[in-house]
Amino acid sequence: MLYVxxxxxxxxxxxxxxxxxxxxxxRLVITIHLSHSNEDPIAFExxxxxxxxxxxxxxxxxxxxxxxxxxxNNVIIGTEVVFxxxxxxLNKKGVLDSSFQSTGSxxxxxxxxxxxxxxxxxxxxxxxxxxxxVRIKIKGFV
Amino acid sequence: xxxxxxxxxxxxxxxxxFFSNTTKKYYLTHFDCYLKSNSNSNSSKVLSLLNISxxxxxxxxxxLTNIETSNFIRNDKKAYFVNIEGYHPISxxxxxxxxxxxxxxxxxxxxxxNFDFPF
Numbered sequence: 001m002l003y004v005x006x007x008x009x010x011x012x013x014x015x016x017x018x019x020x021x022x023x024x025x026x027r028l029v030i031t032i033h034l035s036h037s038n039e040d041p042i043a044f045e046x047x048x049x050x051x052x053x054x055x056x057x058x059x060x061x062x063x064x065x066x067x068x069x070x071x072x073n074n075v076i077i078g079t080e081v082v083f084x085x086x087x088x089x090l091n092k093k094g095v096l097d098s099s100f101q102s103t104g105s106x107x108x109x110x111x112x113x114x115x116x117x118x119x120x121x122x123x124x125x126x127x128x129x130x131x132x133x134v135r136i137k138i139k140g141f142v
Numbered sequence: 143x144x145x146x147x148x149x150x151x152x153x154x155x156x157x158x159x160f161f162s163n164t165t166k167k168y169y170l171t172h173f174d175c176y177l178k179s180n181s182n183s184n185s186s187k188v189l190s191l192l193n194i195s196x197x198x199x200x201x202x203x204x205x206l207t208n209i210e211t212s213n214f215i216r217n218d219k220k221a222y223f224v225n226i227e228g229y230h231p232i233s234x235x236x237x238x239x240x241x242x243x244x245x246x247x248x249x250x251x252x253x254x255x256n257f258d259f260p261f
Contacts, residue, residue: 001209001214001246001248001249002222002244002246002247003211003214003244003247004242004244005211021228021237021238023237023238025231026229026230026237027194027228027229027230027231028197028227028229029225029226029227029228029229030224030226031224031225031227032222032225034221034223035221035222035223036219036220045194046195046196046197047194047195047197048196048197048199048228049196049199052201053201062201063204064199064200064201065203066197066199066200068195068197075197076207078206080206081201121240122206123206123209124224124226128247
């Protein structure tokens, strides 16, 4: 198993204390290179959509686990969706145009992904061994 | 889960809208940008959501799956360089990038340990 703990306490100034993602939907690409190997890296690409995780005004956080299965490889990403109005991003510029979705209610303090709601990465685990699809050409077949 | 996407012109302006029937969302892009991205091999591509699968997200949990790493033995002979990148769903805009190095963990029941005492 490959296990990346994003919560690990490090004294290095280059390691952030937490990884907060201010995007509710993104294309996640995980590329894994193995040391002592000249094989091509193994890559996973999938869509992460946190829009289905709804937080209420009185709710401070919610755990959410993302599961993805590809070629027998099992990827699990543990996150905590956190409502943090104290660290609100001012002049938030969304990457997605949600003008079609807005249905009128625009309470100023409402939980809003990317503004005061963030997905905090907790851990990433991937089953080992990593499997890849290898296409073998057999002579005599076209 | 397959995503169905239509490209539309909106308000007679040069804007394309990608509509996902699954997420019920529109993604807007300038129609000119869409055409340029697909004609110029050097520029970033506007990608369709049709060819990408979606991770299943379970938020109906009270706590995350607790993995007891003490039950695992770290394999120090090999290292894995894990590169995690987040992109805009349809454009190639890089939103974030995380690089980590980690070792594989093998469950203790799969590893035979030989204690080699120096005396």
